Structures are given as C-alpha cells and as structure tokens.
Amino acid sequence: xxxxxxxxxxxxxxxxxxxxxxxxxxxxxxxxxxxxxxxxxxxxxxxxxxxxxxxxxxxxxxxxxxxxxxxxxxxxxxxxxxxxxxxxxxxxxxxxxxxxxxxxxxxxxxxxxxxxxxxxxxxxxxxxxxxxxxxxxxxxxxxxxxxxxxxxxxxxxxxxxxxxxxxxxxxxxxxxxxxxxxxxxxxxxxxxxxxxxxxxxxxxxxxxxxxxxxxxxxxxxxxxxxxxxxxxxxxxxxxxxxxxxxxxxxxxxxxxxxx
Amino acid sequence: xxxxxxxxxxxxxxxxxxxxxxxxxxxxxxxxxxxxxxxxxxxxxxxxxxxxxxxxxxxxxxxxxxxxxxxxxxxxxxxxxxxxxxxxxxxxxxxxxxxxxxxxxxxxxxxxxxxxxxxxxxxxxxxxxxxxxxxxxxxxxxxxxxxxxxxxxxxxxxxxxxxxxxxxxxxxxxxxxxxxxxxxxxxxxxxxxxxxxxxxxxxxxxxxxxxxxxxxxxxxxxxxxxxxxxxxxxxxxxxxxxxxxxxxxxxxxxxxxxxxxxxxxxxxxxxxxxxxxxxxxxxxxxxxxxxxxxxxxxxxxxxxxxxxx
Numbered sequence: 001x002x003x004x005x006x007x008x009x010x011x012x013x014x015x016x017x018x019x020x021x022x023x024x025x026x027x028x029x030x031x032x033x034x035x036x037x038x039x040x041x042x043x044x045x046x047x048x049x050x051x052x053x054x055x056x057x058x059x060x061x062x063x064x065x066x067x068x069x070x071x072x073x074x075x076x077x078x079x080x081x082x083x084x085x086x087x088x089x090x091x092x093x094x095x096x097x098x099x100x101x102x103x104x105x106x107x108x109x110x111x112x113x114x115x116x117x118x119x120x121x122x123x124x125x126x127x128x129x130x131x132x133x134x135x136x137x138x139x140x141x142x143x144x145x146x147x148x149x150x151x152x153x154x155x156x157x158x159x160x161x162x163x164x165x166x167x168x169x170x171x172x173x174x175x176x177x178x179x180x181x182x183x184x185x186x187x188x189x190x191x192x193x194x195x196x197x198x199x200x201x202x203x204x205x206x207x208x209x210x211x212x213x214x215x216x217x218x219x220x221x222x223x224x225x226x227x228x229x230x231x232x233x234x235x236x237x238x239x240x241x242x243x244x245x246x247x248x249x250x251x252x253x254x255x256x257x258x259x
Numbered sequence: 260x261x262x263x264x265x266x267x268x269x270x271x272x273x274x275x276x277x278x279x280x281x282x283x284x285x286x287x288x289x290x291x292x293x294x295x296x297x298x299x300x301x302x303x304x305x306x307x308x309x310x311x312x313x314x315x316x317x318x319x320x321x322x323x324x325x326x327x328x329x330x331x332x333x334x335x336x337x338x339x340x341x342x343x344x345x346x347x348x349x350x351x352x353x354x355x356x357x358x359x360x361x362x363x364x365x366x367x368x369x370x371x372x373x374x375x376x377x378x379x380x381x382x383x384x385x386x387x388x389x390x391x392x393x394x395x396x397x398x399x400x401x402x403x404x405x406x407x408x409x410x411x412x413x414x415x416x417x418x419x420x421x422x423x424x425x426x427x428x429x430x431x432x433x434x435x436x437x438x439x440x441x442x443x444x445x446x447x448x449x450x451x452x453x454x455x456x457x458x459x460x461x462x463x464x465x466x467x468x469x470x471x472x473x474x475x476x477x478x479x480x481x482x483x484x485x486x487x488x489x490x491x492x493x494x495x496x497x498x499x500x501x502x503x504x505x506x507x508x509x510x511x512x513x514x515x516x517x518x519x520x521x522x523x524x525x526x527x528x529x530x531x532x533x534x535x536x537x538x539x540x541x542x543x544x545x546x547x548x549x550x551x552x553x554x555x556x557x558x559x560x561x562x563x564x565x566x567x568x
Contacts, residue, residue: 008369011368011369015365018365023356098350104339104341258318259318
C-alpha cells in the first residue's frame with residue numbers, strides 16, 4: 001500500500017498541542033529556567049576562571065559565547081526527547097498511534113505529525129530562551145530572529161533522527177544508548193562550551209560531522225549578527241540531514257506500525 | 260428489506276490471506292457481510308479474528324486475495340473506506356492526558372470534522388452512552404465499563420456505516436456488559452452494520468444475526484447461532500457428571516453421539532427427552548442434566564478443548 005502524505009498530519013500535530021496545552025505552565029518552565037541556571041553557573045561562577053573566548057577573530061565574553069549554544073542544545077533536546085520517549089509512550093503504552101491508524105490517517109502522516117510536533121517544541125523553547133538571553137543583551141537583532149525558523153529546522157532534523165531510534169528500540173530503557181552515545185558527546189563536544197578548535201584534530205573531524213556542531217555554529221552566527229557563510233553552511237548541513245533522516249524515519253516507523 | 264437480497268455486501272472477502280513471515284494468520288478465507296446485520300467472528304486465541312478485522316479497517320495490508328469494503332477495493336481506496344468505518348480496538352486507546360470531551364474533539368479532527376460538529380455529535384453520543392455527567396473527567400478517571408462505552412462512542416464520531424468491535428466486553432462486569440449490549444442492539448435497530456469479535460458465546464448468541472467460527476486462520480463454520488446449534492449439536496444435550504462404566508455402556512448402546520471428557524459425559528441425543536427419562540430411571544438421576552445446547556457446545560466441538568496459549 002503506497003501512502004501519500006496529506007495535510008491531515010496537522011491533526012496529529014494538533015493532538016499533541018492539545019495535550020501540551022493541558023499542562024503548559026509546567027512545559028514552559030524548563031526553557032525558561034534552564035538558560036538562567038546555565039548563565040548563572042557559567043557566566044557568574046566561571047567568570048573568575050575564564051576571561052573570554054576568541055570567536056571569529058574577536059574576543060567575546062563567556063556568557064555571550066555559550067548563550068546561543070544553550071539555545072541550540074535546547075533545540076536538540078526538545079525534539080530528540082519528544083520523538084524518542086514522548087513518541088514511544090504514545091506508540092507503545094498509550095496506543096495512540098493504533099487509534100489513529102483506524103482513522104483516515106496513514107502511518108506516514110502520523111510520523112510526520114509527530115516530528116513536526118517535536119520541531120514545534122524546539123521552536124517554542126527557542127522563543128522563550130531567546131527572550132531570556134535577549135534580556136541579558138546576549139543576542140544581536142535582527143539576525144537573532146532567524147533563530148526561530150532555524151529552531152524548527154534543527155528540531156525537524158533531531159526529531160527525524162529520534163524517530164529512527166523509536167522505530168527500532170524494543171523497550172523504552174534502550175533510549176539510554178543513543179542518549180549516552182550521541183546526545184551527551186554532542187552536548188559536550190559540539191562547540192558548545194568551548195570552540196571545537198581546542199580539541200585534538202581527530203576529534204575536530206568527528207565534531208564536524210555531528211549535527212549539533214552545525215546547529216551551534218548556525219545559532220551562534222545568528223546571535224552574533226553574522227548571517228554569512230557559516231550560517232549558510234549550517235543551514236545547508238541541517239537541510240541535507242533532514243532530507244536523509246526524515247525518509248529513513250518514515251521507513252523505520254512504517255515497518256514498526258504496519259503489521 | 261424486501262427485494263434487497265442482492266444488495267452489495269458491506270464486506271466481501273475472497274481467498275483472503277495474511278502472513279506474518281511464513282506463518283499464515285489468516286489462511287484463505289472467503290465471506291460476505293450483508294448490510295444492516297450484526298456479524299460475529301468467534302475463535303480461540305490465535306484463530307485469526309483480529310488479523311482479519313485489522314485488514315478490514317485498513318490497519319494491516321492484505322497478503323493475498325481480495326477484500327472489498329462498501330464495494331471498494333481496500334488496496335486502492337483505503338483512506339475512503341476508513342473514513343466510513345468506526346473501530347473500537349481491544350485495548351484502551353483513549354488519550355489519558357485529555358478529558359472525555361477533548362478525546363472526542365481530537366479524534367474528530369482525524370476525520371477532518373470541524374469543532375462544532377464534533378462537539379454536537381459528542382454530546383449526542385455521550386447522552387446515548389450515559390456518559391454526559393463525565394464529559395469533563397479525565398479519561399484516566401473512568402471505570403472499565405465507562406472506558407469501553409467511551410471507546411465505542413468515540414468510534415461513532417464520524418457516523419460510520421460499519422462499526423467494528425474487537426472484543427468489546429472483555430473484562431467488564433455483568434451490569435456493564437448488559438448495558439453495552441442494549442446500546443449495540445439499539446444501534447443495530449438504527450440500521451448500523453456491526454462486525455464484532457468475542458470470546459463470549461452468550462454475547463454472540465444474543466447480538467449476532469450471523470457468525471463465523473474460525474480456528475488456525477480458517478473458517479470452520481458459518482451461520483446464525485440457532486442454525487449452527489441445530490447443525491452441529493442438535494437442540495438438547497444430556498450432561499452426566501462422574502459417569503460409571505454401566506452408564507457409559509448404556510449410552511453407547513443408545514446410538515446417540517457422545518463426547519467423553521472423563522469426569523463428564525456429553526450425549527447429543529436427538530430424542531433427548533426420552534433418553535434422559537431412560538437414563539434417570541436406570542441410574543442416579545441427580546448426576547444427569549438435560550439442557551438446551553448452546554453456541555458454546557458448538558464452539559468447543561468445532562475447535563476442540565485443548566488450551567490455546
């Protein structure tokens with residue numbers, strides 16, 4: 001059965017929005033508080049240890065250096081955790097997808113709605129975090145506004161990757177594996193808290209193929225008011241990443257859902 | 260209904276098969292379901308009931324054969340077919356994070372229904388299923404019986420022409436079962452075609468106009484509950500507890516068909532009353548019972564008594 005994807009996927013997206021709306025006060029907390037905690041810890045606590053970081057030929061303060069990276073990390077985490085743990089709970093425990101499969105929706109639309117929802121959560125988180133870091137004067141406008149659509153693209157990329165895992169794991173505990181093997185190393189070594197140039201050469205090469213590195217580059221360029229080659233390279237990488245991972249996610253999940 | 264005998268069946272399956280790897284879950288079955296009846300599918304665990312209905316509601320692709328629903332080919336018109344079916348699956352698939360009303364609203368959007376239509380229909384359905392008091396309750400706060408009713412109510416939000424119920428009363432208390440049966444009978448009176456699977460023979464006997472008994476992916480028998488009883492067991496059964504050798508010998512000489520379960524002897528006698536009187540006269544009558552044959556007798560005779568797990 002060949003399945004096309006219609007706009008009906010939006011009804012899946014809206015289902016998740018309805019659930020999100022039920023507990024929005026709790027949902028707003030992490031993206032609001034997380035950057036505050038990090039900026040407090042690294043901006044204030046670390047400031048005695050680090051004077052500044054050289055970025056793109058200029059010396060910038062450490063909080064200014066990590067603020068856009070915090071946004072990028074939030075984009076990754078929101079989409080990745082939504083489309084692993086969140087989607088798995090809906091698929092496996094709540095049987096939400098089973099119910100949807102008995103309606104005119106098809107598997108491809110269900111998965112697309114889920115990934116678009118993950119990307120939406122990344123976008124919501126980015127809007128909140130951007131507001132917070134802007135209050136501290138850590139974002140340059142108008143380019144920083146482009147972080148919002150960039151968040152959706154980044155979220156779609158990480159959500160697609162997450163969906164591939166969701167299509168493969170037997171139990172929810174197994175998500176610890178991609179989190180430990182991919183998410184945590186990217187979080188630490190993706191040019192987030194120090195420039196990748198500080199790494200040994202081989203590690204720089206590894207970092208340069210990881211999606212978070214490119215999302216961080218993009219986010220940082222936009223937050224610094226530089227919409228140039230680096231931002232375009234980041235966009236290009238993420239677009240290609242989506243073009244590969246999204247069909248793979250559809251393939252894995254269709255195999256899982258269609259019995 | 261007169262003159263409607265040649266009306267197009269709601270479901271038409273021909274040589275339908277479903278494989279999982281090399282295993283044939285549904286093995287070459289053919290049947291029609293006419294419009295406006297309640298059609299049952301009975302069978303032990305693993306008989307292929309759920310696999311069959313999953314193909315009918317477009318959840319599982321068919322492996323071989325043809326399947327037409329509303330006269331349309333499931334392989335090319337699955338979305339159009341699904342829009343006209345209501346499905347109540349075996350497991351609870353309600354959204355636990357949402358209220359009863361929100362469950363309707365969210366589900367209605369999958370059918371592209373607008374919010375107003377969804378709410379109006381939901382109110383009607385909640386009244387019909389005696390759930391209107393609970394419309395603001397979370398789905399997790401409902402009892403088992405209410406969950407079932409809400410699942411069926413939700414399956415009716417698109418005003419389906421065919422309602423598919425996969426074991427709708429499993430795990431319910433007798434009050435809930437009877438209440439549900441009354442609602443289903445009322446839907447049937449309104450002209451709804453209902454397809455249901457069940458393990459409960461009393462449920463099938465009460466609700467189904469026509470039914471299939473399946474086992475190991477194949478159809479063993481088909482007919483109305485009464486016709487199946489007449490054809491396979493006869494009207495009456497004499498059941499003897501702890502039969503001794505003399506009684507066994509007597510029963511054998513009577514010529515009636517019988518089934519010896521060790522501690523229990525079943526005699527399918529056409530002249531049940533006469534034989535029963537005879538038996539009671541010669542042996543201890545407090546261990547002999549004459550009773551009407553039920554669908555369960557037919558079922559066990561056709562599918563055997565060994566456990567399926």
